[in-house]
Amino acid sequence: MASIQHSILYWFDENKRDLPWRESKNPYSVWISEIILQQTRVEQGKPYYDRFMNRFPSVFDLANADEEDVLLAWKGLGYYTRARNILKCAKTIVGEYGGSFPKEREELLNLPGIGEYTAAAIASICWDQPYIALDGNIIRIVSRVFNIDSPFSYSSGKAIFKTMGQEFVSKDRPGDFNQALMDLGASICLPKSPRCDQCPILGFCEAKKINKQHERPVKLAKRKPINRFLLFFVHYKNKKLALIKQENSGIWKNLYLFPHVEYPSEHQLLEAKEGLDSFVSGIHLLSHQRIHYVAIKGERLKKQEDMQQELVWVPVKDIENLPIPRLMAHIFEVWPNAKTQD
DNA sequence: GATGCGTGGCG
DNA sequence: TCGCCAAGCAT
Structure with missing residues (x-):
C-alpha cells in the first residue's frame, strides 16, 4: 500500500497550481512570495508579486531601495510592517551575508519578518530541509489527518502540531510536500465544506473516519464578553x-x-x-x-x-x-x- | 499569551 | 448584510 506521503506527492505532481513564484527555487523569489502571501490570498498577492519582482529583481536592488519605494510597491496590500521588514531583511542579507541567504533555520529565524512558518517554507522549498511549514492550511490538514483535538493557539497544542508535523513531512521532497499540502488545503481540504470525496488521502484521515472533519481544527473557545x-x-x-x-x-x-x-x-x-x-x-x-x-x-x-x-x-x-x-x-x-x- | 496589523472574499 | 477569516509576525 502506498504511504500517505507518496499519495500526497503523487497528487501534487498531477495537480499542482501554476504560480509565478514556482518558476524558480531561488531564495529571493521564494522569500518575497512567502512574505506577500502571509495572511493574504493567492489571487490578491499574484499581481503584487509580479510588480515587486519587476521593480526589485534581486536582493541587491531591494537593499538599495528607499523605504518609500518599497512601501509604494506594497500599497494596497496591507500589513505594511511586512514591507518595512522586507527592506531591513534585504539590507541584512546584503550587508552581513554578502547577498545570499543563510541556510540555517536559526539564522533565518533571526531575520526580520521571518518566523517559524516562513523559515520552514524557505528551508524546505529552496534546500530540501525537512521542516513542516505550519500555516493555516497545513494546520487544518494535520488536525484532520491525525484528529488533533487541541487548539493550535495553545502552546501545548502547538507542540503537538509541531511533533506530528515533523513526523509527517516527507524527508525526500519536503518543499514539494509543504506546497502540496497548501494546494490540497486551498482546493480540497477546505475549512468549511471539505471535498472529502476528491481527497487523495481520504483513507488516511482519522477525523473523517469518525466524521469529525468539520470539527477540526479545534478553535480556541471564545471568551464571553x-x-x-x-x-x-x-x-x-x-x-x-x-x-x-x-x-x-x-x-x-x-x-x-x-x-x-x-x-x-x-x-x-x-x-x-x-x-x-x-x-x-x-x-x-x-x-x-x-x-x-x-x-x-x-x-x-x-x-x-x-x-x-x-x-x-x-x-x-x-x-x-x-x-x-x-x-x-x-x-x-x-x-x-x-x-x-x- | 494576548493583541494589533489591512485588505478582500465568502456564505 | 456583515462577521469571519486567509501562505503570520512582532511585541
Missing part, C-alpha cells in the same frame, strides 16, 4: 476637541480618546447621566468587551470629580456639522497621536 459601562464627554470648543491620553495599560493603552468615566454597573451609569444632556447611547463591541456607552455634551466636564486625566486640546474641523452617528463613530476611533490630527 465582559460588560463595561462608560460615560463619554464630547467637549468641543473654539474648534478644538478635548481628548485624554490613556494609561499604558488596558484596551486603549497609550491612545488618545474622548474623556470618560467608567461605572461598575449599568444602573450607576444611568444614574450618573440623570439630568445631563445626553444625546447618544449604545453598545460598542471591542476585543471581547461589550462597552455600554452614553455620551454627553462637555460643559459638565469640569464638575466631574472622577475626571483626573489631563485634557489635550486637539484642533478638529467641522465637528459641529457632523451628524450624531458620525460623531459617535469618532468616539471609538482612537488616535495614536493627537498631534497629527486636524
Whole structure:
C-alpha cells in the first residue's frame, strides 16, 4: 500500500497550481512570495508579486531601495510592517551575508519578518530541509489527518502540531510536500465544506473516519464578553476637541480618546447621566468587551470629580456639522497621536 | 499569551 | 448584510 506521503506527492505532481513564484527555487523569489502571501490570498498577492519582482529583481536592488519605494510597491496590500521588514531583511542579507541567504533555520529565524512558518517554507522549498511549514492550511490538514483535538493557539497544542508535523513531512521532497499540502488545503481540504470525496488521502484521515472533519481544527473557545459601562464627554470648543491620553495599560493603552468615566454597573451609569444632556447611547463591541456607552455634551466636564486625566486640546474641523452617528463613530476611533490630527 | 496589523472574499 | 477569516509576525 502506498504511504500517505507518496499519495500526497503523487497528487501534487498531477495537480499542482501554476504560480509565478514556482518558476524558480531561488531564495529571493521564494522569500518575497512567502512574505506577500502571509495572511493574504493567492489571487490578491499574484499581481503584487509580479510588480515587486519587476521593480526589485534581486536582493541587491531591494537593499538599495528607499523605504518609500518599497512601501509604494506594497500599497494596497496591507500589513505594511511586512514591507518595512522586507527592506531591513534585504539590507541584512546584503550587508552581513554578502547577498545570499543563510541556510540555517536559526539564522533565518533571526531575520526580520521571518518566523517559524516562513523559515520552514524557505528551508524546505529552496534546500530540501525537512521542516513542516505550519500555516493555516497545513494546520487544518494535520488536525484532520491525525484528529488533533487541541487548539493550535495553545502552546501545548502547538507542540503537538509541531511533533506530528515533523513526523509527517516527507524527508525526500519536503518543499514539494509543504506546497502540496497548501494546494490540497486551498482546493480540497477546505475549512468549511471539505471535498472529502476528491481527497487523495481520504483513507488516511482519522477525523473523517469518525466524521469529525468539520470539527477540526479545534478553535480556541471564545471568551464571553465582559460588560463595561462608560460615560463619554464630547467637549468641543473654539474648534478644538478635548481628548485624554490613556494609561499604558488596558484596551486603549497609550491612545488618545474622548474623556470618560467608567461605572461598575449599568444602573450607576444611568444614574450618573440623570439630568445631563445626553444625546447618544449604545453598545460598542471591542476585543471581547461589550462597552455600554452614553455620551454627553462637555460643559459638565469640569464638575466631574472622577475626571483626573489631563485634557489635550486637539484642533478638529467641522465637528459641529457632523451628524450624531458620525460623531459617535469618532468616539471609538482612537488616535495614536493627537498631534497629527486636524 | 494576548493583541494589533489591512485588505478582500465568502456564505 | 456583515462577521469571519486567509501562505503570520512582532511585541
